[in-house]
Amino acid sequence: MTMQFNEESFRGDYTFRNSPAAIRRFPFPFDRDEYMYSVNIEQHPGGPEGSPFEFAFDVDEHYVAEMKDREITLAEDPMRCQSLPHMELAGWDLLELIMVSKARDYPELFKLSRDGNAWHWINKPLGIDKKFTFLDPTTLPCGPLEYITRQAQGDFALLHEREGNLWLDAGMVTSQADWSLDFDVGMNFFEWHAPVPKARKMGVFDKALKFLLAVTQEKSYRRLNWTMTVNPRLDTSPENYHKWGPEKRTITPENVGAKQFLRVELQTFWRLPRSNALAFPIRCYLCNLEDIATQPKWGRRLHRVLRDIDPDLAEYKGFAVNQKVILDYLSQFDDGAETSPGIFPD
Amino acid sequence: MSKLALKVTAVETLSPLVKRFRFESPTGAPLPVFSGGAHITVEMPEGEIVRRNSYSLISDPYDGSGYEIAVRREDRGRGGSRHMHTKVREGDEITVSAPANHFQLDLRARKHVLIAGGIGITPFLSQLKQLGMEQKPFELHYAARSREEAAGLKLLPGAAHIHIHISDEGARMDLGAILDGQPLGTHVYTCGPDGLITAVADQAARLGWPKTSVHSEAFTAPPPGEPFEVVVKSSGKTVTVKADQSLLEALEAAKVEIDYSCRGGACGRCETHVTACDGRILHNDHWLSEAERAEQKTIMPCMSRFKGARLELDL
Ligand code: FES
Numbered sequence: 074m075t076m077q078f079n080e081e082s083f084r085g086d087y088t089f090r091n092s093p094a095a096i097r098r099f100p101f102p103f104d105r106d107e108y109m110y111s112v113n114i115e116q117h118p119g120g121p122e123g124s125p126f127e128f129a130f131d132v133d134e135h136y137v138a139e140m141k142d143r144e145i146t147l148a149e150d151p152m153r154c155q156s157l158p159h160m161e162l163a164g165w166d167l168l169e170l171i172m173v174s175k176a177r178d179y180p181e182l183f184k185l186s187r188d189g190n191a192w193h194w195i196n197k198p199l200g201i202d203k204k205f206t207f208l209d210p211t212t213l214p215c216g217p218l219e220y221i222t223r224q225a226q227g228d229f230a231l232l233h234e235r236e237g238n239l240w241l242d243a244g245m246v247t248s249q250a251d252w253s254l255d256f257d258v259g260m261n262f263f264e265w266h267a268p269v270p271k272a273r274k275m276g277v278f279d280k281a282l283k284f285l286l287a288v289t290q291e292k293s294y295r296r297l298n299w300t301m302t303v304n305p306r307l308d309t310s311p312e313n314y315h316k317w318g319p320e321k322r323t324i325t326p327e328n329v330g331a332k333q334f335l336r337v338e339l340q341t342f343w344r345l346p347r348s349n350a351l352a353f354p355i356r357c358y359l360c361n362l363e364d365i366a367t368q369p370k371w372g373r374r375l376h377r378v379l380r381d382i383d384p385d386l387a388e389y390k391g392f393a394v395n396q397k398v399i400l401d402y403l404s405q406f407d408d409g410a411e412t413s414p415g416i417f418p419d
Numbered sequence: 420m421s422k423l424a425l426k427v428t429a430v431e432t433l434s435p436l437v438k439r440f441r442f443e444s445p446t447g448a449p450l451p452v453f454s455g456g457a458h459i460t461v462e463m464p465e466g467e468i469v470r471r472n473s474y475s476l477i478s479d480p481y482d483g484s485g486y487e488i489a490v491r492r493e494d495r496g497r498g499g500s501r502h503m504h505t506k507v508r509e510g511d512e513i514t515v516s517a518p519a520n521h522f523q524l525d526l527r528a529r530k531h532v533l534i535a536g537g538i539g540i541t542p543f544l545s546q547l548k549q550l551g552m553e554q555k556p557f558e559l560h561y562a563a564r565s566r567e568e569a570a571g572l573k574l575l576p577g578a579a580h581i582h583i584h585i586s587d588e589g590a591r592m593d594l595g596a597i598l599d600g601q602p603l604g605t606h607v608y609t610c611g612p613d614g615l616i617t618a619v620a621d622q623a624a625r626l627g628w629p630k631t632s633v634h635s636e637a638f639t640a641p642p643p644g645e646p647f648e649v650v651v652k653s654s655g656k657t658v659t660v661k662a663d664q665s666l667l668e669a670l671e672a673a674k675v676e677i678d679y680s681c682r683g684g685a686c687g688r689c690e691t692h693v694t695a696c697d698g699r700i701l702h703n704d705h706w707l708s709e710a711e712r713a714e715q716k717t718i719m720p721c722m723s724r725f726k727g728a729r730l731e732l733d734l
Contacts, residue, residue: 159526287680287688290517291517347452349457349520
């Protein structure tokens, strides 16, 4: 299989699009007709062939364009990638994990040769051919975290474990759903989750922290999270709210199908071997309502989920202002028929 | 917990009570690398019971060619270390867990002071290698009763910042002298008997060290004791814990699902709610606070035992 990479943009003219194959493999996050905040955790990698769960780090048709978009964001704001000094080792751990996984899972795209610490990395889609010395930062153009995450889709948080808590001490964050690395760096698990409504009260975070601390190497996990975004924009950061916030107001009954996107985060959790840090990659998938509705099960279900959702969550997920327009649009796909269990299309 | 099926490739006597074991992959495939201070859990099947003890890795953390541990024989233990000493031979197959770490170096420290008592030297052996590679300033103090008992001597490199304190030779460790005058931002790590851990913590507190710079690992294997019974709430099943078995091992043998990591009362992973307790829990862990112990509402099955009429667990 040779992968075709889209020429597309995630800002300005927004030429981002999903091919029919990309739609069918979209990680639709609802396994039933209603939504409750929960810690829905599964082992990762592992899933149907071709699904975004099959491999450790999914590479899809948006890879090259997403990396270009990251480059633009970083050029405007280099603070989107930060690493406190004690996290450099964790950066190397992550670099190794990603290079080894990608070379194993996509041999036609990536190649890694290792002779002790002398490494040779080839990234064909991005045209990179690099020899460097593992664990020697002077042999890379930038730190290991930045180097590898300029070549991997999704945001990355590296968490340091101490005092029975997890601290967000390094990260690459250019496609976040409304959170800020600059604001959150150095915070612990509870502090940076503080804005999620209801979850704190439900004790969800205590459980989630306990779970994360228990993640061991050689066994990784994933969960899906979701939100809604107007336009296929990756960089919906608080810093740039003035750029994307007003776009919420451009939704009309005519354009809602094309402009309103369901934004799904595939979050994975990895214990890194040398640093004992946790890696928390957050991969973002976008799909507009029109495309979602091409899968009848998803069209029906999304209508029901968004109709019955707790108003606080609608607010938190950022679509309360457009909820009525969205529901009017989606109702045409909901004939009341039953939906099959699970997230995959029929 | 993911498991690794390995082969014993070396057994060496380091002192009358301590043996070193080396495990490698039977296929020669590299093992997962790890971080200084990590441990593995070793399975020791004997008859119908499987004992599991956790041991600190003492080999080079970045060397995936093999894992090494040092095991001190505890003749009054419940048989795990005796099994390692008397049954495990070169060429045997052995199942271990992937490495996990509850005693990691805090890489924010400007300097690391490592204090080991007796067999408590083990986690520091891998940490030393990591500190060497990271080129971080450190000093290590290793206290043992006699040279003969100091198994770690054979495993320690000779270096200026490695200090040996043999009490039989009158060279007792002076904690005040060690901790006083360390540069700001120094972290101290202690592994050894409870008394040593408390002494270091007290000394550090007297000198005004922040609590977050004081780390310790009290890693002990579960003690044996009188047999007792527990009831599993979900199934109503009664599980008997034999004298030389831990509660955790007995639950595992009865196929009751329960989480663990250190198996030494240090990590908190196995914490279990008690739904009924008519009797006294013998808390042997280092996890629960005094108040929690007194309440008798939680138990750490990896270490603790029970004496009394009825103990029901929320499992
Ligand atoms: S397994 Fe670590 S405290 Fe019980």
